[in-house]
Amino acid sequence: MALSSESNLWGAEAVIYIGEFLGRKVVIKKRRSKQYRHPVYDTIFIQARTRNEAKILAELYAAGLKVPAPLLVDVEKGALVMEYIEGERLSEKLADIEARELVEIAWDIGRQSALMHNRKIYHGDLTIANIIYSGRGVYIIDFGLAGYSTDIEEHAIDIHLLQKSIYSLYPHLLKPFMESYFKAYREYYSGSFDEIMYKLREISTRGRYIDRELRRSVMRERYVG
């Protein structure tokens, strides 16, 4: 395996190497050991996250979703080799985008996240920095915080995080983006869309010192109907 060390990227959790494997351009995600963690914990943490990410990537890839294909995993060493996705992060792409293209991209992300949630998988960090726009379509990457859950809470959290990330960088795009996103999500999601929408409202009232009236109105809906 050839590695080009210049193009290393440091994420919070792992170092990303770009390399070549069986003639294909690949990404190697190596989770780093951290001195600030208890040694037992460090090992459990790295291995569990690597195993989890590989497993979920494999399942989603097999199901036909646009995620990087996992090629090789070494749980002991905390390394994961996967397909390299050529393209631009959505967090950059949105800076200059036409209205029609935005609607198409948002629709596709809505469709893919619904399909992912239908398989009881949540992403856990679904932000526009973790979505790559490539010539072949829209890819969701970085499943490091992903997991399995039947709780719609986790599904709604994904959508909440996506909204938050768009709002913090491109507040003016939030409305057109989410309209198109929800259109597709509603079409493909196998659970109750209304429940998801209700959960989303409830999530937005979490956190400390949130306006009491807002929280009360959400709680009232829950108990009084």
Add this chain to the structure above:
Amino acid sequence: MQKIHVPVKLPESVEGKEVTVLGIESTSHTLGVGVLRFSRGSVEILANISSQYKPEKGGIHPREASQHHMKNAPTVLREALGKAGVSMRDINTVAVAVGPGIGPCLRVGATIARFLSKYFNIPLTPVNHAVAHIEIGKLFSGFNDPVIVYVSGGNTMVLVQKNSQYRVMGETLDIPLGNLFDTFTREIGIAPPYVVDGKHAIDVCAEWSQEFQPLPYTIKGNDLSFSGLLTAALKLAKEANGGKESLGRICNSLRETAFNMLIEVSERVLALTNKKQLLLVGGVASNKVLRWKMETLTSIYNVKYYGTPPDVAGDNGVMIAYTGLLLYLYGRTSKPEETHVKQRYRIDEEAYPWL
């Protein structure tokens, strides 16, 4: 006394001005009065006096805490003015923390501040308690644009400055970190007192064992949730039934897991924003283990680290006075009859001209 240069942008009109500020803090368990003087771009802390309400059993009882504040306020105020060597006539503005905090406690500070302002005819400056924690950290560190990790009994959040506002990048969705430790140690019967000689009961207990066992670890995006961790740790403690060894293991694991969650979020924000400074503020900033973890984290990224010193990390009057000074210099004073307490006063709801 040592003079500290003010690291934030001030309006040009302050040139040559000398300002003396009295700050009153009473948001939670601490009643604090601080006095500081500003001249030629630097501040000098003249007094920092406080009195803490320490519950004999249970947690903070709002009424008892507010009664403690009422009873001690005259002494603390007099002592602060005496130590500073100033009289009320020398004070240019009275700053008071109006929130976020416990209602009855907040009202004590606000009432005193309104009275002083009216009686001595001094402008009143309302201050957000959370902003004050951060500003005092920035003053001592000299940092201008850090990633801020704010951990206390009432708050756990990771913030950055953007567009003249503090932006919350990640925060706790339920209980704060300090509250988690307080509640756990109280439930297993080793607190109160929660902190003895600057050491929290959880740290005492954690030293009973070096072992670690996995506990629930909940991160949602950049937000944290500690309530599941608390429930799981309490359940384990109940099953362990009191042995020092096993209790130590649970304390150690609880602390390790909670800190690691916070560190992971801080690390994600560092990687995301590429900032070169990290500032640890709030009451839990005094915790040695957390300090060590943060130092280790920042050394990996080649980021400058600063942890606020214990005497200004916990709640105190000086931080209110200092933030009041900044607001006063920018003309953000308020009339006593229009100054109300705000129990739910979010840090991100207002813009600050010096950011």
